[in-house]
Amino acid sequence: xxxxxxxxxxxxxxxxxxxxxxxxxxxxxxxxxxxxxxxxxxxxxxxxxxxxxxxxxxxxxxxxxxxxxxxxxxxxxxxxxxxxxxxxxxxxxxxxxxxxxxxxxxxxxxxxxxxxxxxxxxxxxxxxxxxxxxxxxxxxxxxxxxxxxxxxxxxxxxxxxxxxxxxxxxxxxxxxxxxxxxxxxxxxxxxxxxxxxxxxxxxxxxxxxxxxxxxxxxxxxxxxxxxxxxxxxxxxxxxxxxxxxxxxxxxxxxxxxxxxxxxxxxxxxxxxxxxxxxxxxxxxxxxxxxxxxxxxxxxxxxxxxxxxxxxxxxxxxxxxxxxxxxxxxxxxxxxxxxxxxxxxxxxxxxxxxxxxxxxxxxxxxxxxxxxxxxxxxxxxxxxxxxxxxxxxxxxxxxxxxxxxxxxxxxxxxxxxxxxxxxxxxxxxxxxxxxxxxxxxxxxxxxxxxxxxxxxxxxxxx
Ligand code: PHE
Numbered sequence: 033x034x035x036x037x038x039x040x041x042x043x044x045x046x047x048x049x050x051x052x053x054x055x056x057x058x059x060x061x062x063x064x065x066x067x068x069x070x071x072x073x074x075x076x077x078x079x080x081x082x083x084x085x086x087x088x089x090x091x092x093x094x095x096x097x098x099x100x101x102x103x104x105x106x107x108x109x110x111x112x113x114x115x116x117x118x119x120x121x122x123x124x125x126x127x128x129x130x131x132x133x134x135x136x137x138x139x140x141x142x143x144x145x146x147x148x149x150x151x152x153x154x155x156x157x158x159x160x161x162x163x164x165x166x167x168x169x170x171x172x173x174x175x176x177x178x179x180x181x182x183x184x185x186x187x188x189x190x191x192x193x194x195x196x197x198x199x200x201x202x203x204x205x206x207x208x209x210x211x212x213x214x215x216x217x218x219x220x221x222x223x224x225x226x227x228x229x230x231x232x233x234x235x236x237x238x239x240x241x242x243x244x245x246x247x248x249x250x251x252x253x254x255x256x257x258x259x260x261x262x263x264x265x266x267x268x269x270x271x272x273x274x275x276x277x278x279x280x281x282x283x284x285x286x287x288x289x290x291x292x293x294x295x296x297x298x299x300x301x302x303x304x305x306x307x308x309x310x311x312x313x314x315x316x317x318x319x320x321x322x323x324x325x326x327x328x329x330x331x332x333x334x335x336x337x338x339x340x341x342x343x344x345x346x347x348x349x350x351x352x353x354x355x356x357x358x359x360x361x362x363x364x365x366x367x368x369x370x371x372x373x374x375x376x377x378x379x380x381x382x383x384x385x386x387x388x389x390x391x392x393x394x395x396x397x398x399x400x401x402x403x404x405x406x407x408x409x410x411x412x413x414x415x416x417x418x419x420x421x422x423x424x425x426x427x428x429x430x431x432x433x434x435x436x437x438x439x440x441x442x443x444x445x446x447x448x449x450x451x452x453x454x455x456x457x458x459x460x461x462x463x464x465x466x467x468x469x470x471x472x473x474x475x476x477x478x479x480x481x482x483x484x485x486x487x488x489x490x491x492x493x
Contacts, residue, residue: 141191
């Protein structure tokens, strides 16, 4: 096998399957679940969105999650090295996925930093009456449209803190760093978020919020954009086709039940996502109730505006809002942090294996480079504009291209699907049948390619 990893000391491993599962859930459950899913579901057909969502989960999400696991667990490297060991030229695919993850980390850190600021602001409801003016004008200091390089220290400080924490955790490594953070943060996150949802459901108007989220708009099912939204959401949310789960699986002990762990991770992630949708929309129902209006009359129900403009407004109206706000933004920080460290571990491990560095050197180098770009781009007044463009291209286009390339190369070009299937079945109790190869090599690339063409067409026009 190639790469300098052969000379490296024994590969670090998660200390148990629970350690691996918690880390993988930590990567999956992130801003995508709390900050992205509820708005996407609402705008893409409400209750009807659950259909494309489940179809995407079962036909592409879980099968590709297994594929990621199989590659990393069998070839025991981060994405580039694992793909290279599978078939030399496939290394390029690994790097493509790693670059994509890197781009996501650049803006993901900014949203965690904003959440960290808002966690502090929640204590005295600092955002005041006009939460939009506060977020855009006072906090981000967005001025004239266009690119500007004015530094905003209110954003720069939390952003530096986030990156410093990421660097420390990655440098500590798989067991002492990443696994330990997840063992503490994930149970804490579940408790905090569970409490939040219970509180939200007891607010007046909560039921209207749930109706708004779950009332199906069946016509949406005929819109290709809705299906693209579902597949992109599943990929992003499960952290698949980014090379990240390849890396996590490569640190799992050789005898480990990979597919069963995968099912736990996938269903935990979707459960958390639906729970987040319920929590967010119950809260929005309360807002509508307070303003004596209906949810569809409200504005700002998706993207950054939902979390940083609409939510602060509801929190201010709520009895005990400061606590609710602190828990909500605290949960965003916990969820986001356990995801961003998975990305940086994936990038750092790739660089480490490629250049034969020590883990610590690779970790520090990668975190410093990524943080400089991230801080440079997002501590200026044009951060919000950058976020939108990058999110569109990286999430809706980049990730779909990556998934198509991955499935076609593995199944059709390098023809390693049978090897990977045998590998999964050798170590797991949940056995994957031939249908897995059909889904991964047939259905997924066809559906994804159709969607991609549509998507690029709307993005360029
Ligand atoms: N899955 C994470 C979320 O839902 C985001 C993520 C994407 C993490 C890619 C790692 C890799 O927010």
